[in-house]
Amino acid sequence: MPSEPAVRTGPTAATPPKAQNGHRAATPRDARADRKNVAHDVRKDVREDERTDVPRQDPGDGASTPTLRVLTEDGTRLPDPELDRWLADLDPAAPDDGARETARTTLLRLFEDMVVARRIDAEATALQRQGELALWPPLLGQEAAQVGSARALRDDDFVFSSYREHAVARVRGAELVDLVRVWRGVAVSGWDPYAIGMASPQVIIGAQTLHATGWAMGVQNDVDAGRVDASAGLPVGVAYFGDGAMSQGDVNEAFVFASTYRSPVLFFCQNNQWAISEPVALQSRVPLAERARGFGMPGVRVDGNDVLAVLAVTRAALDRARHDGGPTLIEAVTYRMGPHTTADDPKRYRDAAEVEEWTGRDPLARFEAYLRSVGVLDDAEAARVQGVADAAAAELRAGCVALTDPPPLSLFDHVYAEPHHALERERAEYAHYLESFGDGEGGDDGAGGPGAAGDRAASGTGTTATGVAR
Amino acid sequence: MSTLTVAKALGAGLRRAMTDDDRVVVMGEDVGRLGGVYRVTDGLQAEFGPRRVLDTPLAESGIIGTAVGLAYRGYRPVCEIQFDGFVFVAFDQILSQLAKMHARTGGKVRLPITIRIPVGGGIGAAEHHSESPEALFAHVAGLRVVSVANPQDAYTVLRQAVACDDPVIFFEPKRRYHLKGEVDLDPVEPLPMDRARVVREGHDVTLVTWGGLVGTALDAAVAASDDGVSVEVIDLRSLSPVDHDTVASSVRKTGRVVVTHEAPRQAGLGAEIAATVTDRCFEYLEAAPVRVTGHGMPYPPAKLEGHYLPDLDRILDGVDRVLGRVEPFVPRAVPDAGSPGEAGGPAGSVRTAEAVAR
Numbered sequence: 001m002p003s004e005p006a007v008r009t010g011p012t013a014a015t016p017p018k019a020q021n022g023h024r025a026a027t028p029r030d031a032r033a034d035r036k037n038v039a040h041d042v043r044k045d046v047r048e049d050e051r052t053d054v055p056r057q058d059p060g061d062g063a064s065t066p067t068l069r070v071l072t073e074d075g076t077r078l079p080d081p082e083l084d085r086w087l088a089d090l091d092p093a094a095p096d097d098g099a100r101e102t103a104r105t106t107l108l109r110l111f112e113d114m115v116v117a118r119r120i121d122a123e124a125t126a127l128q129r130q131g132e133l134a135l136w137p138p139l140l141g142q143e144a145a146q147v148g149s150a151r152a153l154r155d156d157d158f159v160f161s162s163y164r165e166h167a168v169a170r171v172r173g174a175e176l177v178d179l180v181r182v183w184r185g186v187a188v189s190g191w192d193p194y195a196i197g198m199a200s201p202q203v204i205i206g207a208q209t210l211h212a213t214g215w216a217m218g219v220q221n222d223v224d225a226g227r228v229d230a231s232a233g234l235p236v237g238v239a240y241f242g243d244g245a246m247s248q249g250d251v252n253e254a255f256v257f258a259s260t261y262r263s264p265v266l267f268f269c270q271n272n273q274w275a276i277s278e279p280v281a282l283q284s285r286v287p288l289a290e291r292a293r294g295f296g297m298p299g300v301r302v303d304g305n306d307v308l309a310v311l312a313v314t315r316a317a318l319d320r321a322r323h324d325g326g327p328t329l330i331e332a333v334t335y336r337m338g339p340h341t342t343a344d345d346p347k348r349y350r351d352a353a354e355v356e357e358w359t360g361r362d363p364l365a366r367f368e369a370y371l372r373s374v375g376v377l378d379d380a381e382a383a384r385v386q387g388v389a390d391a392a393a394a395e396l397r398a399g400c401v402a403l404t405d406p407p408p409l410s411l412f413d414h415v416y417a418e419p420h421h422a423l424e425r426e427r428a429e430y431a432h433y434l435e436s437f438g439d440g441e442g443g444d445d446g447a448g449g450p451g452a453a454g455d456r457a458a459s460g461t462g463t464t465a466t467g468v469a470r
Numbered sequence: 471m472s473t474l475t476v477a478k479a480l481g482a483g484l485r486r487a488m489t490d491d492d493r494v495v496v497m498g499e500d501v502g503r504l505g506g507v508y509r510v511t512d513g514l515q516a517e518f519g520p521r522r523v524l525d526t527p528l529a530e531s532g533i534i535g536t537a538v539g540l541a542y543r544g545y546r547p548v549c550e551i552q553f554d555g556f557v558f559v560a561f562d563q564i565l566s567q568l569a570k571m572h573a574r575t576g577g578k579v580r581l582p583i584t585i586r587i588p589v590g591g592g593i594g595a596a597e598h599h600s601e602s603p604e605a606l607f608a609h610v611a612g613l614r615v616v617s618v619a620n621p622q623d624a625y626t627v628l629r630q631a632v633a634c635d636d637p638v639i640f641f642e643p644k645r646r647y648h649l650k651g652e653v654d655l656d657p658v659e660p661l662p663m664d665r666a667r668v669v670r671e672g673h674d675v676t677l678v679t680w681g682g683l684v685g686t687a688l689d690a691a692v693a694a695s696d697d698g699v700s701v702e703v704i705d706l707r708s709l710s711p712v713d714h715d716t717v718a719s720s721v722r723k724t725g726r727v728v729v730t731h732e733a734p735r736q737a738g739l740g741a742e743i744a745a746t747v748t749d750r751c752f753e754y755l756e757a758a759p760v761r762v763t764g765h766g767m768p769y770p771p772a773k774l775e776g777h778y779l780p781d782l783d784r785i786l787d788g789v790d791r792v793l794g795r796v797e798p799f800v801p802r803a804v805p806d807a808g809s810p811g812e813a814g815g816p817a818g819s820v821r822t823a824e825a826v827a828r
Contacts, residue, residue: 158542188574199542200575204566210532211567214539221521221545225492237539250563253532260527414577415611417635421664422711423611 065287067333068313069303073361075369077308086312092374107376110151110307112385114143114364117167119389120396124166124180127400128342133183137164141305141337144363145270146240147171148310149332152318153238158215159198160208161240164270168240172196176392177399186403205241206248209267212239213254216263216321233322234264241267244275246291247283255295255329262326266317269329270304272336277349289331297327304332305363335361408434471654477647479621480510480586482655483628484548488518491546494632497524497533498550498586507552508588508647530556534563534585538571541581546632548584555598557587568637569612584631584638589617590682590732591779592645594772600644601769602733604681607639608710608742615710616663617641617681621651623707630663638663641709643682666713668720672702675789676720676727678743680706683730683780690785701789709739717743718750725756728788730780735763762788 070080070087090107094100121139128136139146146167153159153172161168166179169191178190182201189200202208216237222228228235245251246269258265271288273280284291292299298320302313310332317328335358339346346355371377412427474482488494496511496518502525505512515523526533530551537547551557557564564585571581591600607615614636618624624642631638661667669684670691679687684705691701702720706712721727727747729740744759762780770778780788790796 160539187576188570189576192578193542193575194578200571200579204562207535207562207567210535210563211539211542213532214536214541215543216539217521217524217536218540218543218545221495221540222543224519224521249529249559250531250535253527253529253535256527256529257532257536414573414575416614417572417577417580417582420614420636420711422714 065290065299065301067301067303069306069309070312071303071306071308071366071370073366075366075371075373077370077374080309083309083312083316086315087308090308090311092376104376107371108381108385110147110311111364111367111371111377112388113147113151113167113171114307114367115385116389116392117143117147117170118364119386119393120170120176120179121166123393123396124183124400125338125342127180127397128183132397132400133180133342134185135183135341135343136180137341138336138338139164139166141335141358141363142270142272143167144307144367145304145310145332145334148307149238149240149268149314149330152311152314153197154235154318155197156235157197157238157318158212158235159238159240160212160215161198161201162205162208162242162245163201163203164242165201165240169196169198169201172198174198175399176396177403180396180400181403184400184403186406206245206251206254209239209241209245209251209254210257212237212267213258213263213265213327216258216265216327217261219264220261230324233319234324236264236266236318236321238266238268241269242275243269243271243273243280243283243288244278245269246288252295255292255297255327258327259296262324264321264324265327266314266321267327267329268314269331270334271331272304272334274336274340274346274350276340276344277346279350287331289329292329295329297329299329299331301331301333304334305361305366307363307367334363471652473650474621474625474653475648475650476618476621476624476642477508477510479625479651479653480628480642481512481514482653483625483632484511484514485517486655487546487548487629487632488514488522491632492522493544494546494548495522495524495540496548496550497526497537499526499528499533499552501525501550506550508642508644510586510642510647511550530560531563534560534568534583537583538563538567538581541583542579546582546584548586548632551585551587553599554587554589554601554603557585557603564607564613564637564639565610569610571612572636573612580635581637582632582635584628584634584640586628586640586642588644588647589641590643590645591769591775592682592732594775595644596772597769600775602731602764604639604641604709604731605733605737605739605742608712608739610710613637613639613710614664614708615639615641616708617643618707619643619646619681619684619705620649621653622657623705625653625655626657626660627663627707630660634663639710641681645682646685649685661707664708664711664713666704666706666708666716668702668716669705670701670703672700672724674700674724674726675792676702676704676717676724677785677789678704678706678717678727678729679731680709682732683785686780686782687730687785690782690789693782693786694789699789699793706743712739712742712746714743714746714750717747721747721751722754725754726792727755728760728762728785728792730762730785730788732764732779734766735761736766738763757792757794760788760792 068083070078070083090103092103094103124136125138127133146165150168150171159168159172169179173196174191181187181190193199219228219234223230269288271280287301289299289301300313302309304310313330317330320328409427409431412423415423484496496514500507501511502515502520502523533549537549540547568581568583571579590602604615607613616627616638618627631640670688677687687703691703694701702724704717704720729743731738731740740761740763747759762784764778
């Protein structure tokens with residue numbers, strides 16, 4: 001029997017991973033363990049497409065899941081009859097003067113949103129490095145995905161996001177200082193959700209997708225009850241989540257509920273390629289958008305670094321939801337240029353070459369090149385936008401460092417919405433304890449500093465303590 | 471006044487809540503066309519339509535998570551978890567989302583969600599259908615937890631729970647569903663939801679329980695009275711917050727307390743009550759608090775549940791113990807490691823009970 005020529009291939013479903021370079025990667029977990037040990041050897045000796053230590057996605061059916069875009073990486077505008085339908089108001093060469101001016105204003109606003117987002121993100125990262133924030137999850141690289149989608153929303157839509165959607169929050173109207181309250185440790189959330197139509201960001205991965213779905217189910221009930229006029233287009237519940245969340249049960253349950261109830265939901269997945277150290281291929285063997293079909297809803301894959309394409313597909317999906325067409329899953333393909341959070345070190349798990357490759361697809365550079373090519377942006381305008389961004393950064397910093405610790409007994413304030421006799425007793429008990437330190441002058445022996453018990457007693461207990469203590 | 475079973479009283483309470491407020495919605499598995507596996511929601515979908523009485527996909531986390539979203543939009547969902555053992559797949563949505571939302575939004579977002587859960591054993595059911603997980607929920611700040619034991623409370627407390635702006639875990643003891651009683655459909659100044667009720671007065675022993683064991687406890691009190699012992703029975707009703715004031719004032723009168731529940735003893739609610747009674751009534755106590763509970767094990771198969779659940783005799787034994795009428799149980803010591811040959815031998819092979827007690 002003639003022997004086959006030795007061919008090295010990557011693993012497929014049919015051929016299990018083979019030993020290579022002295023190590024074996026049988027499962028994703030093994031792969032990560034192996035990678036930790038031999039990553040450098042692998043990187044040196046094996047071509048990217050031959051590596052077995054990184055789980056990879058099957059390519060999927062490219063025809064059924066194309067990655068939609070209207071701007072190339074160098075900023076060239078590609079015509080796309082389907083997407084252009086949703087970008088008619090953004091034609092910088094519109095013959096009508098008014099329409100052209102509107103387009104120019106809207107395009108510049110998208111640019112400004114993205115520049116400001118990047119600037120305040122950098123400022124927040126700096127604030128963390130300077131000890132003013134405990135932690136910060138940067139959005140660097142995801143500006144187009146967030147701004148393009150958020151600018152497609154109506155005021156009466158409601159966003160349920162994860163913790164990285166700073167640009168979305170700003171577009172929705174959050175005060176800049178509200179972006180950092182949580183990360184400074186002075187509050188567990190920032191803004192009033194009802195004031196800006198956006199829930200408090202979610203840390204439990206994917207849990208918010210169910211909230212968006214339930215909110216949208218409420219819209220349907222509101223139509224039944226005559227509280228919402230369906231002819232104006234339904235308000236839409238919008239869930240932002242990431243590629244890691246696609247593996248969560250809650251997300252898949254949300255898909256089932258929204259799809260079978262045909263609720264007005266937009267599932268907006270920012271596939272930034274990494275869930276901390278885990279590549280997207282560990283979450284899915286197929287492009288994420290392809291999952292949608294199994295749930296009975298459209299799945300759209302869009303270049304998440306192309307702000308115009310993101311705006312277009314989001315508008316299309318919202319329009320569908322507004323007119324009783326049900327949910328859509330959008331997969332915005334982007335890249336987390338920075339660490340997961342300021343506590344993370346991505347150099348431990350991903351190649352500099354990969355980051356370099358994505359740097360060439362930068363969402364701001366691409367959009368700026370386009371705007372300059374069509375005469376919407378010039379140096380003076382760019383400088384103005386940079387000025388706006390710098391002012392926002394200064395505002396964020398000033399607001400951040402001015403945040404003070406809340407009084408200690410505020411701990412008890414909002415655990416329950418209605419009076420709770422057991423917690424009232426606990427509050428009184430703790431107030432009594434704080435009062436035992438006296439008026440604050442003698443209570444900080446040994447502890448010192450602003451957190452000392454004497455200061456706490458002096459700053460927070462006064463009237464409340466005497467009001468409830470028995 | 472109407473004569474209703476607990477199940478019918480619950481249905482009547484839901485119907486009334488839905489009629490009074492069109493933002494009350496009922497959701498769960500089989501609650502619509504079927505009317506729920508215990509028929510609590512029977513007829514509601516026909517009356518209020520399929521979007522106010524929602525048959526949901528089989529996904530408990532999805533039920534609670536979408537209820538959170540509905541409440542975000544101003545609704546008052548009443549979720550049914552079909553059986554006690556099924557609630558755990560919804561744990562994150564209940565603990566991390568529902569319970570914390572009011573606090574984490576600084577009071578901006580209220581989630582007035584009621585989660586109805588058929589609870590407890592005594593019905594010969596298969597596994598995951600007889601659990602008593604109340605302590606798991608009572609441990610979670612932000613939740614209120616109640617357990618009803620009779621038709622009137624079923625009707626009234628359910629309406630109070632739906633009207634409450636905090637999330638409420640609402641336990642319905644399965645073995646009481648078919649209990650009948652008089653129900654006042656328009657009670658004047660009903661007892662607040664977070665208060666316990668003395669359901670039988672007495673002066674020798676305080677017996678604290680809730681839900682499925684209230685009937686057994688009352689039977690035990692009758693039996694004890696035949697024996698000359700006066701037992702005061704407290705139906706705790708609210709498991710979070712616990713109405714320690716009502717318990718403490720009873721114990722100050724009797725000097726003795728027995729707590730009985732179906733759940734295992736370890737870290738059960740009986741421990742919380744015993745500790746608080748000891749804390750607040752130490753100088754009144756004539757004996758250490760006694761707990762009569764399920765064992766520390768997964769709920770057993772039906773033919774053995776009689777050996778797991780506290781019953782009349784075990785509760786009476788607890789009463790006897792707190793009265794000092796029976797010798798306290800003293801564990802047999804472990805045989806000496808150095809003398810394996812004596813293991814399993816007669817009494818002489820272990821150290822005497824006296825020597826190791828306490």
